[in-house]
Amino acid sequence: MNNKKSILTAIFLLLFFIHVPGYAQTLMYVPFDNRPVSNEYVVDTVKKGGFDILVPPEDSLAARTRSANPDQLWEWVFAHAKEADGVVVSADALIYGGLVASRTHEISEDVLLERVANFQKLKELNPSARIYVFSTIMRSPHASSGGVEPAYYETYGPAIFRIHALQDKSEMEKLNKKEKKELETLNAQVPKDIMEDWVNRREKNFKANLQLVYAAKDNLFNYLLIGRDDCSPLSRSHQESRWLSKEAADLSASKYSSFPGADQLGMLMLTRAVNDLTFTIPTVSVIYTQGAGNKTIPSYEDTPVGKNVRDHLFAAGFVPLLSDKSADMILAVNTPIDGWTREAGMESNKTKASKETLAFVKQIQGYLQAGRKVAVADISFANGSDNAFMKEMTNNKLASQLESYSGWNTASNTIGYTIGQAAFAQRMTAADKNNLIAVRLLDDWAYQANVRSDLMNEVLIPQGISNVQLNEMRPALTQDVTKRIQNFAQQNLTEFPLEKVEVSFPWNRMFEVDVKAK
Known part of the structure; x- marks a missing residue:
């Protein structure tokens, strides 16, 4: 009798787990803000992957000229909490009002910590929902413009950055006499009230992240x-990450991670949520271009790319394998031969393919001809695709055979996006999968690596137009950029039958565009 009961129990549990993927179809998502890479592109990926996704109304999200109201966002989350099987939310949006707001807010520490405490209420409203939270350590740029930092950062940013780089170094090793003198000189250059404002905001944000770590420890x-x-590698961000890592030391890699980047985090957490909800554990083998390869430390980052790729894969719910023989997918990471990720808009991105690039494309082609699934992270250049690499890929008509492609902004942004879109591609039609690839090629390759710098040199700079406030030039530039990208597509993307391409500047600046392709 006991054996029969055990067998029936086992069958029931088996049937339960088999059917979970069938109903676990609704995700809640609160992005950083309303930028396409944060909101529209991500939501489109999830929907094409066959999942329902709940997202706050766009006018309630942070935009270029406004922060979101965190309390109103929490009200929306609470109102829809019981509808979701998986909850993926930006802590920056729910605590500060958005990613930019996390760097510029004037919110008291008490209010910030009250908002962190709302995660407990969320859990109580839907105890069975899986909750995935992504947050950021406030960035430490070398310099900044366009209102995405406090106004004083345009003047004092380089000095503030260097001061904290030296302080970070001093915690790990002794400064030499020259460095000590430099630190003393720089400290005298930055007004006390400005330094206090910047440090105080960082300290409040650090405490909020610390509370999130404690919440993770409490499951x-x-x-x-x-x-x-x-x-x-030396910065206040790097310094704070070391402090946080000590507090999170007893959290397993299945519960917590921290690595470079921000804009890819939502995509990664949605990917992990779907892998968890569908009991999927994809395996991946990673290959690199000959040269510096996995030892490359990309611009805007503080970690060798080999470690960063592994961390991204684990965070998304993948398992990296050393051998490519049994892996579900190949992740091909296009790295610079010398390990230096130059800017995509530079003249060095106009050269012919090197023998290393040709060999890498041939390696990818071999995998595709063997029927293997391949995703590409193109990080040879920062802020755009590698022209020589992509010319070879499209000349050989390989781009449309990929599972995903990405080559935008920082290396981590690229890595996270291509991992996420490759995962969702397994549940898409070929047409939907190629539509996502086409959008990335039009954005990352056509615009970021080529059209943007051409417009800067041919239009904005000669006319003295700001690249961070397009204003009255925006309509004319929109027409110009659309025409240029359409021409680029006709010349380079013949394997993608595009009927219509629409381009706009959603944040009134040159840094990003919103691309729609049909």
């Missing part, structure tokens, strides 16, 4: 991911 979240936005 409030299924996963906590903290990104390091625009960091460097």
Whole structure:
């Protein structure tokens, strides 16, 4: 009798787990803000992957000229909490009002910590929902413009960055006499009230992240991911990440991670949520271009790319394998031969393919001809695709055979996006999968690596137009950029039958565009 009961129980549990993927179809998502890479592109990926996704109304999200109201966002989350099987939310949006707001807010520490405490209420409203939270360590850029930092950072940013780079170094090793003198000189250059403002905001944000780590230790979240936005090997961001890592030392890699980047975090956590909800554990083998390869430390980051790729894969719910023989997918990471990720808009990105690039493309082609699934992370250049690499890929008509492609902004942004879109591609039609690839090629290759710098040199600079406030030039530039990208597509993307391409500047600046392709 006991054996029969045990067998029936086992059958029931088996049937339960088999059917879970069938109903676990609704995700809640609160992005950083309304930028396409944060909101529209991500939501489109999830929907094409066959999942329902609940997202706050766009006018309630942070935009270029406004922060979101965190209390109103929490009200929306609470109102829809019981509808979701998986909850993926930006702590920056729910605590500060958005990613930019996390760097510029004037919110008291008490209010910030009250908002962190709302995660407990979320869990109580839907105890069965899986909760995935992504947050950022406030970035430490070398310099900044366009209102995405406090106004004083345009003047004092380089000095503030260098001061904290030296302080970070002093915690790990002694400064030499020259460095000590430099630190003393720089401290005298930055007004006391400005330094206090910048440090005080960082300290409040650090305490909020610390509370999120404690919440993860209390099993409030299924996963906590903290990104390091625009960091460097020596910086205040790097310093704070070391402090946080000590507090999170006893959290397993199945619960917590921290690595460079910000804009890819939402995509990664949605990917992990779907892998968890569908009991999927994809395996991946990683290959690199000959040269520096996995030892490359990309611009805007503080970690060798080999470690960073592994961390991204684990965070997304993948398992990296050393051998490619049994892996579900190949992740091909296009790295610079010398390990230096130059800017995509530079003349060095106009050269013919090197023998290393040709060999890498041939390696990818071999995998595709063998029927293997391949995703590409193109990080040879920062802020755009590698022209020589992509010319070879499209000349051989390989791009449309990929599972995903990405080559935008920082290396981590690229890595996270291509991992996420490759995962969702397994549940898409070929047409939907190729539509996502086409959008990335139009954005990352056509615009970021080529059209943007051409417009800067041919239009904005000669006319003295700001690249961070397009204003009255925006309509004319929109027409110009659309025409240029359409021409680029006709010349380079013949394997993608595009009927219509629409391009706009959603944040009134040159840094990003919103691309729609049909």
